[in-house]
Amino acid sequence: xxxxxxxxxxxxxxxxxxxxxxxxxxxxxxxxxxxxxxxxxxxxxxxxxxxxxxxxxxxxxxxxxxxxxxxxxxxxxxxxxxxxxxxxxxxxxxxxxxxxxxxxxxxxxxxxxxxxxxxxxxxxxxxxxxxxxxxxxxxxxxxxxxxxxxxxxxxxxxxxxxxxxxxxxxxxxxxxxxxxxxxxxxxxxxxxxxxxxxxxxxxxxxxxxxxxxxxxxxxxxxxxxxx
Numbered sequence: 001x002x003x004x005x006x007x008x009x010x011x012x013x014x015x016x017x018x019x020x021x022x023x024x025x026x027x028x029x030x031x032x033x034x035x036x037x038x039x040x041x042x043x044x045x046x047x048x049x050x051x052x053x054x055x056x057x058x059x060x061x062x063x064x065x066x067x068x069x070x071x072x073x074x075x076x077x078x079x080x081x082x083x084x085x086x087x088x089x090x091x092x093x094x095x096x097x098x099x100x101x102x103x104x105x106x107x108x109x110x111x112x113x114x115x116x117x118x119x120x121x122x123x124x125x126x127x128x129x130x131x132x133x134x135x136x137x138x139x140x141x142x143x144x145x146x147x148x149x150x151x152x153x154x155x156x157x158x159x160x161x162x163x164x165x166x167x168x169x170x171x172x173x174x175x176x177x178x179x180x181x182x183x184x185x186x187x188x189x190x191x192x193x194x195x196x197x198x199x200x201x202x203x204x205x206x207x208x209x210x211x212x213x214x215x216x217x218x219x220x221x222x223x224x225x226x227x
Contacts, residue, residue, distance in 0.1 A: 007056045013047035014061065014068050016040075021072030025079050031139040033080055034132045040072040041125055066107045073128035074103030080135055081159065086150045095159040102163030103127065109167070119172040122165035126172070126211055130162065133207030142204035165215065172218040 020040030024033035047065060051057045078099040085092040103124040113120065137145025148154050194213065198206035 007054075007058075009054065010047045010051040010056060010061055011064060013043045013050060014064050017043035017047065017065075017072050018068035021068065021076045024072070024076040028079070028083065030080060030083060030135040033076070034135045034139070037072060037076060037128060037132055040068075041129065044069065044072070044125055062111065066111055069124050070104060070107055073124040074100055074107070077128045077131045078103075081131065084135070084138060084149045084155075086152050086155050092152075092155070095156045098159035098163040099127070099131070102159070102166040106166035117174060119174050121168045121170060122162070122172055122215070123174075124166065126214060127162045127166060129207055130211040131158075133205070133211065134158075136207065137204045140204050145204060145208070170215075170218055173214070 017040045020036050020043065024036040024040070027033045027036065044065070047061075051061055078096040081096040081099055082093060085095075106121055106124055109121070110119075110123075134145055134149060138149055148158075195206060195210045198209050
């Protein structure tokens with residue numbers, strides 16, 4: 001039987017994403033694991049792009065992508081969140097469960113819905129990106145981020161809020177919209193430039209601020225399309 005390599009390329013990237021999630025858990029280091037998860041995001045972005053460019057999209061690829069995302073952007077960030085708990089009491093294990101449950105339900109619902117040019121609810125990579133911003137902020141000793149993480153109320157609030165966003169009906173921007181119109185291309189360009197300058201100004205907070213702006217712009221987008 002002839003092996004069609006073209007159909008396997010996106011799945012190879014997906015499996016690389018899955019591997020990154022596993023390695024992030026094994027390493028269990030806020031800095032190194034965060035870098036590994038960012039590599040996983042790279043693979044996650046390009047597996048979908050390659051599938052569309054090569055025209056080899058399939059239900060198997062969609063399911064495989066969800067499994068990889070669950071490990072890299074659900075289980076791994078949830079485990080790392082236990083490492084920054086402000087105490088050792090049992091109830092500090094509940095917030096990481098919000099991350100795990102929110103990402104699991106989000107991915108399951110995503111697979112049941114018809115494909116659209118936008119996301120309904122915050123995608124799990126965006127939630128993980130926000131959490132990675134916290135982990136890197138702690139590693140680089142950002143007083144602001146460390147203060148947030150060590151406040152029990154906020155330690156509980158952030159995962160609960162992310163879970164709510166995962167399961168919300170907010171229309172969130174997707175890179176699938178890139179070819180739709182000039183306005184979205186301008187949005188992507190402005191977002192990248194903004195993130196670049198945020199990184200130059202304060203790299204410790206750039207990822208957290210970037211996701212916050214993504215949420216705000218998506219809220220505006222949702223309001224606009226429902227008018």
